[in-house]
Amino acid sequence: MNFEFEDEDELNGGEGSKWYKRTWSGIFTKTEEKKATPDGLWEKCKRCKEVAPTKDWISNRYVCPSCSYHEKIGSAEYFDILFDGGEYTEINASMSSGDPLNFTDTAPYVDRIVVAQKKTGLKDALRTAHGNINGIPLMVACMDFNFIGGSMGSVVGEKIARAIDYCLETKTPFLMISKSGGARMMEAAFSLMQMAKTSAKLALLNKAGVPYISLMTNPTTGGVTASYAMLGDFNIAEPEALIGFAGPRVIRETIGKDLPKGFQSSEFLVEHGFLDFIVTRKELKNKLSQLLSIIWKK
Amino acid sequence: MANNHWFDFEKEIVDLMDQLEKTKESNAKGKVDLSDMIVTLEEKIQLAKEATYSKLTGWQKVQISRHQNRPYTLDYIEHIATNFIELHGDRQVKDDKAIVGGFAEIGGRPVMIIGQQKGRNTKERQLRNFGMPNPEGYRKALRLMKLAEKFNVPIITLIDTPGASPGLEAEERGQGEAIARNLMEMSVLKVPVICIVIGEGASGGALGIGIGDKVLMMQYTWYSVISPESCSSILWRTWEKKELAAEALKLSATDMLGNGLVDGIIPEPLGGAHHSPEVAYENIKQAILDSLDELTGMDPDERIGKRIDKFSRMGVVVE
Numbered sequence: 001m002n003f004e005f006e007d008e009d010e011l012n013g014g015e016g017s018k019w020y021k022r023t024w025s026g027i028f029t030k031t032e033e034k035k036a037t038p039d040g041l042w043e044k045c046k047r048c049k050e051v052a053p054t055k056d057w058i059s060n061r062y063v064c065p066s067c068s069y070h071e072k073i074g075s076a077e078y079f080d081i082l083f084d085g086g087e088y089t090e091i092n093a094s095m096s097s098g099d100p101l102n103f104t105d106t107a108p109y110v111d112r113i114v115v116a117q118k119k120t121g122l123k124d125a126l127r128t129a130h131g132n133i134n135g136i137p138l139m140v141a142c143m144d145f146n147f148i149g150g151s152m153g154s155v156v157g158e159k160i161a162r163a164i165d166y167c168l169e170t171k172t173p174f175l176m177i178s179k180s181g182g183a184r185m186m187e188a189a190f191s192l193m194q195m196a197k198t199s200a201k202l203a204l205l206n207k208a209g210v211p212y213i214s215l216m217t218n219p220t221t222g223g224v225t226a227s228y229a230m231l232g233d234f235n236i237a238e239p240e241a242l243i244g245f246a247g248p249r250v251i252r253e254t255i256g257k258d259l260p261k262g263f264q265s266s267e268f269l270v271e272h273g274f275l276d277f278i279v280t281r282k283e284l285k286n287k288l289s290q291l292l293s294i295i296w297k298k
Numbered sequence: 299m300a301n302n303h304w305f306d307f308e309k310e311i312v313d314l315m316d317q318l319e320k321t322k323e324s325n326a327k328g329k330v331d332l333s334d335m336i337v338t339l340e341e342k343i344q345l346a347k348e349a350t351y352s353k354l355t356g357w358q359k360v361q362i363s364r365h366q367n368r369p370y371t372l373d374y375i376e377h378i379a380t381n382f383i384e385l386h387g388d389r390q391v392k393d394d395k396a397i398v399g400g401f402a403e404i405g406g407r408p409v410m411i412i413g414q415q416k417g418r419n420t421k422e423r424q425l426r427n428f429g430m431p432n433p434e435g436y437r438k439a440l441r442l443m444k445l446a447e448k449f450n451v452p453i454i455t456l457i458d459t460p461g462a463s464p465g466l467e468a469e470e471r472g473q474g475e476a477i478a479r480n481l482m483e484m485s486v487l488k489v490p491v492i493c494i495v496i497g498e499g500a501s502g503g504a505l506g507i508g509i510g511d512k513v514l515m516m517q518y519t520w521y522s523v524i525s526p527e528s529c530s531s532i533l534w535r536t537w538e539k540k541e542l543a544a545e546a547l548k549l550s551a552t553d554m555l556g557n558g559l560v561d562g563i564i565p566e567p568l569g570g571a572h573h574s575p576e577v578a579y580e581n582i583k584q585a586i587l588d589s590l591d592e593l594t595g596m597d598p599d600e601r602i603g604k605r606i607d608k609f610s611r612m613g614v615v616v617e
Contacts, residue, residue: 098614100557101548105533154613161610183501183523185533188547189559192523193612195502196509199481200606207486223523225474226462226502231482245474245502246464254464264469274472 026118045069061281070238070281072218074120075127075142078177082140082285088131092162096123097155100190109186112148120146124155125180128163130172134289136296139167142177143224151184152224157194160228164201173211173292178229181247182222195227202231211296213288216243216266216275234276234291237266238284243275305361308569311350314343351569354518356544356553360526362518363497367572369579371398371413371456374496377579378586379404379411385442387434391471394435396427396463397507399442401451405587410446412439412507413456416497429498430463433476436506440480443487452490452590455507460525462503477506484509485609486602490593492586494564495519495551496571511605512589515551516582517566521559522549559612 041054048067057064061081062071080086096113103109117123125147130139141163143150160176167174183191205212214232216225218241225245229235237243244251244264252259262268269275279287304312318339325332354362362368375382379402386393399412414431417423431439439455446453462473484491484507493510499521515521524532526544531537554560564585571578593601 092617094617096616098616100614101546103546105543105546154615158613158615185524185529185547187523187614188549189522189554189557190613192501192505193559193609195478195505196481196485196609197612199478200485200509200609203482203486204606206482223502226477226506227481228478230472230475230478243474244469245462245477246469250464251466251469255466259466263466272470272472274475 026115028118046071061284063281068239068280070218070240072145072179074122074144074146075129075177078142079127079129079131079140081281082133082138082175082288083129083131084133084135088129088140090127090129091166092128092159094123095155095159097153097187099186100154101186101188103186103188105186112186116147120144122147124159125150125152125184126156126159128159130166133285133292136289136292137170137172138175138288138292139163139172140175140177143179145179145181145219148184150180150224151182151191152180152194153184153187153191154194156184157191157197160194160198161201164198164205167205167210168208171208171210173213173296174205175213175215175288176228176232177215177217178220178224179217180220180222180224182224192223195223198228199231202228206233211292213291215279215284217241219243221245221247230274235274236277236279237269237275239266239278239280241266243269303366305358307354307358308350311343311346314339314346318343347568355541356520356547356550357526357541359518359550360498360520360544362570363520365570365572366418368497369571369575370418371411371415371458371496373575374413374456374579374582375402375411377575378583379409382411385445386438388437388441390437391434394427394432394438395425396429396431396459397435397439399439401446404454404583404590407587407590408449408451409586409590410442410451410453411456412442412453413496414459414504414507416458427463429459430461431459431503431506432463432465432468433471433473436462436473436476436480439507440483443484443491447487447489450489452492452594453487453510454586455491455493455510457493457495457499457504457508457521458497459500459503460498461500462506477502480506481509485606488598488602490590490596490601491605492589492593494582494585495521495560496582498525500525509605509609511593511601512562513560514562514564514585514589515554515560516564516571516578517551518570519551520544520549521551521554522547561608 042051043054043057044051045064047069050066052065062073079088099110122144126143128141141160212232213234214229216237220229220243266278321332382402384400398415402411414429415426416429417426491510492512493508495515526540529543530539551563564581567574567577
């Protein structure tokens with residue numbers, strides 16, 4: 001799979017060749033605790049470099065108030081944005097990764113898992129929860145990019161499969177929020193087969209006539225794009241997200257020239273007919289409930 | 299197809315074969331009787347082959363899977379099937395030459411055969427895009443599978459790809475969507491589906507025609523999420539660790555069967571299918587006929603249920 005990290009250090013849990021040396025590594029603030037931001041803190045936009053108060057960023061759903069850049073956020077933030085009153089029930093919360101291949105590259109896979117768990121406070125790269133959005137029951141599976149680049153291994157595949165089982169049993173619509181570099185190489189063919197597993201389950205959901213909405217966020221690439229992300233009854237995306245099968249670096253190396261501007265962006269995909277629409281994070285909840293209220297009247 | 303390319307790890311065998319050749323020449327001149335020596339050398343060659351091929355590393359198996367004289371999809375079709383009628387095009391964009399397919403008969407039974415096709419010389423390789431399909435290849439494959447379903451004909455897919463094509467046009471035309479669609483549609487096809495890795499099984503590009511009731515691997519093939527070279531470049535940040543990566547990925551047929559990710563292994567002649575292709579043809583044909591026997595009697599819904607259950611069980615998690 002085409003597994004690309006924006007930051008070389010991301011794979012190693014953030015430790016790289018810096019001019020300073022950390023005496024301890026990882027972030028110990030739990031995701032839930034992070035939200036309580038005192039006044040007087042500021043956030044700098046990664047794109048336009050404008051500075052705005054952190055509380056404005058949060059109330060703006062982590063979208064830059066100046067340029068509408070959609071900052072990467074995790075499952076906790078999406079659940080908070082989507083579910084009525086921030087109330088939801090998480091399922092299979094304790095599931096974590098095995099190491100079926102006893103995999104070691106420059107570090108053992110089991111160690112990478114522990115480092116990522118400490119760094120993020122998460123068990124793996126996806127969480128599944130159900131609740132209501134504007135009164136409509138919805139199952140949401142949301143990927144966490146912070147966890148080994150949002151890579152898809154057995155846990156991601158199994159949690160999606162079980163979330164779909166729940167949707168099949170209870171006739172609940174399914175929303176998948178993708179944000180991933182692709183398959184997790186440390187689980188090799190096991191991660192490849194998660195593409196098969198999730199796609200097969202979606203075939204059953206499709207047969208049962210239960211709606212499936214796939215929201216692609218920045219970035220959605222590799223095996224994730226080539227399986228569940230592209231299989232929605234509705235394929236939608238946040239603005240300016242990178243969405244593709246092969247990563248830009250791989251394509252650039254293959255064709256030996258620079259890629260056109262906006263290549264593999266959400267806007268590019270809409271133009272080429274692979275997305276139904278682009279939705280800003282601010283409109284997301286209402287647009288979803290608007291859509292579901294038309295097609296999913298019980 | 300004579301073997302005209304040997305690997306470094308086969309040096310001992312090649313040296314002995316050279317020696318045998320020279321001895322046979324001298325013998326033919328008739329001045330001295332060298333027949334004892336010839337017998338000894340032939341025994342030695344056999345022993346050297348057994349020793350070499352019984353301890354192949356993951357990387358060496360990858361090398362064999364890519365051997366330029368290995369049978370490709372069209373070779374198998376030519377030698378195991380009759381009445382092959384190739385069908386072209388996805389009805390939308392074009393005909394992708396990296397995937398071939400059509401109706402045929404194997405052992406007198408109607409089948410749809412679809413496979414990735416590589417080329418043997420520069421011109422052919424370009425035509426076949428090195429066996430790397432574009433979206434229209436996957437869409438052609440799906441069109442043919444739906445056609446087979448319509449006429450209640452079992453489907454055989456032959457997997458042999460270094461990956462789906464990475465390029466501007468592939469992205470524009472939705473490479474990800476094309477593969478994803480195949481995964482979903484193949485899992486609910488009403489006819490029996492038999493998938494066989496005959497060479498390289500690289501990532502989503504392989505899986506895109508790989509969802510079957512029976513997924514089999516030829517003995518000297520590999521199947522994984524990524525090629526050892528790319529894995530090395532991403533995880534070790536160098537192209538030099540491909541041997542290590544090949545081991546770590548556990549990509550060989552025996553590893554894949556051991557991990558419950560494929561359903562069986564089709565034996566090849568010692569050292570690989572290219573050493574005596576006719577043996578490989580016979581073995582693959584037999585495996586297909588056996589699988590058809592097993593699958594055709596089943597109720598379609600039961601078959602689909604079993605197929606989906608099989609893939610649903612794959613994965614290792616801790617709770």
